[in-house]
Amino acid sequence: EAGVTQSPTHLIKTRGQQATLRCSxxxxxTSVYWYQQALGLGLQFLLWYDEGEERNRGNFPPRFxxxxxPNYSSELNVNALELEDSALxxxxxxxxxxxxxxxxxxxGSWLTVV
Amino acid sequence: GENxxxxxxxxxxxxxxxxxxxxxxxxxxSNYFPWYKQExxxxxxxxxxxxSNVGEKKDQRIAVTLNKTAKHFSLHITETQPEDSAVxxxxxxxxxxxxxxxxxxxxxxxxxxxx
Numbered sequence: 191e192a193g194v195t196q197s198p199t200h201l202i203k204t205r206g207q208q209a210t211l212r213c214s215x216x217x218x219x220t221s222v223y224w225y226q227q228a229l230g231l232g233l234q235f236l237l238w239y240d241e242g243e244e245r246n247r248g249n250f251p252p253r254f255x256x257x258x259x260p261n262y263s264s265e266l267n268v269n270a271l272e273l274e275d276s277a278l279x280x281x282x283x284x285x286x287x288x289x290x291x292x293x294x295x296x297x298g299s300w301l302t303v304v
Numbered sequence: 305g306e307n308x309x310x311x312x313x314x315x316x317x318x319x320x321x322x323x324x325x326x327x328x329x330x331x332x333x334s335n336y337f338p339w340y341k342q343e344x345x346x347x348x349x350x351x352x353x354x355x356s357n358v359g360e361k362k363d364q365r366i367a368v369t370l371n372k373t374a375k376h377f378s379l380h381i382t383e384t385q386p387e388d389s390a391v392x393x394x395x396x397x398x399x400x401x402x403x404x405x406x407x408x409x410x411x412x413x414x415x416x417x418x419x
Binding site: 223225231232233235238240245246280284292293294295296297298 | 336338340346347348349350353393395400404406407408409410411412
């Protein structure tokens, strides 16, 4: 069974540009989470999608946005890139169960803003 | 608040000693508590989890304990080895303002096992 897949693995952008990151959840998972992890730091929650709807949003500016498609894959868009957006962006997926909320992470997308 | 607190932020132990990482959570309805290990440059991976109907769970050198009354849970690693060096994250489903239980992570503990 395929795990959570993310693309691209690495992305280099110039300040002011836009970046789009993609995520495919594990088959059968309907929830997708996005996290930002700056080098050496913790997991900063960005967005949570379930069944195509945004369930929750972290403390990030509106230039961070995303969506979830009917096949449950997801896209994270970052507009007007700033140098401090350079980080590892992790996508995770889970079943929407209140009993067992295990989430599984993808390998991540490394975004470098120069 | 909607949070999970984790301590300590860094932990250094001698090889063979034990390591303990503690987390507290705010939502009394939380019922599932996973722990993740993140090695340098890699993704966080689930290493052990516990449900609210048990107080302790063991898997070889790793154990997790849960105190629902006090709303805290801990990760115990015995006979630590250099390959245990990593960042460890606890997590719990915390109900947010929208009414949904969202998986919420602690701030992480960087464990260093000194050979």
